[in-house]
Amino acid sequence: MKWLVALVVALNLVVAMYGSLKQRPPLDVHAQEVSPSQVKLLPASWTPAASAPQASAPAASAPLGKIAASAPSAQAKPAGHDKKAASAPKAEVKPAAKAEASKPAAKAAHAAAAKPQDKAADKPAEAKAMACFSWGALNDSLLARVKGGVPQLKLKPGQMQEASKEEAKGSGKFWVYYPPLSTQSETKTLSAELKDKGFDNYIVSNDEFKGNLSMGLFGKEDAARTLAARLKAAGYDKAVVKSKDQPAKSTTLTFKDLDAAQAEHLKALQKRLTPGIALKGC
Numbered sequence: 001m002k003w004l005v006a007l008v009v010a011l012n013l014v015v016a017m018y019g020s021l022k023q024r025p026p027l028d029v030h031a032q033e034v035s036p037s038q039v040k041l042l043p044a045s046w047t048p049a050a051s052a053p054q055a056s057a058p059a060a061s062a063p064l065g066k067i068a069a070s071a072p073s074a075q076a077k078p079a080g081h082d083k084k085a086a087s088a089p090k091a092e093v094k095p096a097a098k099a100e101a102s103k104p105a106a107k108a109a110h111a112a113a114a115k116p117q118d119k120a121a122d123k124p125a126e127a128k129a130m131a132c133f134s135w136g137a138l139n140d141s142l143l144a145r146v147k148g149g150v151p152q153l154k155l156k157p158g159q160m161q162e163a164s165k166e167e168a169k170g171s172g173k174f175w176v177y178y179p180p181l182s183t184q185s186e187t188k189t190l191s192a193e194l195k196d197k198g199f200d201n202y203i204v205s206n207d208e209f210k211g212n213l214s215m216g217l218f219g220k221e222d223a224a225r226t227l228a229a230r231l232k233a234a235g236y237d238k239a240v241v242k243s244k245d246q247p248a249k250s251t252t253l254t255f256k257d258l259d260a261a262q263a264e265h266l267k268a269l270q271k272r273l274t275p276g277i278a279l280k281g282c
Helices: 002-021 052-061 064-075 081-130 140-153 184-196 221-233 260-273
Strands: 133-138 160-178 213-218 240-255 279-281
Touching (some): 133 140, 133 260, 140 240, 140 260, 184 213, 213 221, 221 240
Antiparallel strands (some): 133 240, 160 213, 160 240
């Protein structure tokens, strides 16, 4: 039984090898059909090249499939087409190159045209800046004196502006005081002790230093420092010397858009009224 199965397998292998080694019949190219979509018609304006008659004879005897396959290559090369295709990009590039080359020249011309205008615009600005002055700072008495001479300038509305501010000004007085103790009763006891030792004082009750012991007000700082040193030598080393300041008002006048005549009158007025306070440009 096993020999029978082996014989059948061997026969199948032989048949398979014979079928693979057997030569197939040659393919008949002329019997193949050509699809209508593969056929392309040449345009009416197409003319064959100089060598077309020699190539047309084999083409006539060639199969229809070969003619259809060669049609696109023939159609792609009409007479004069290569020359036009080669020259077309050159015609398009030249205007672009000329436009790019003309841009720097246009920019240079625009800059040259703009420079005189810029210079002309700068000149009025410089002249306007030269005709602007500030005069100050002036205290109340000097301000009244200056305003008395301003009508000579014949200013228009808005040509003069006034700006005032408060400043702390020393009064020339120096105050010596002693800080209060932890309780009011202790501060009163300290005040009595100081009076017994010859240091006159009183308890402040009506300003921001309420509760402090005022030891005296002096016109010179040296005198105030001497009292503070005496208190320290007596065992009271917390005495303070403070300069008494008072607010003072100062005003600055600004003159704008002055013509040449007004500027000259303003300079003459400043030299006559306030020789120590010069005009400043703005």
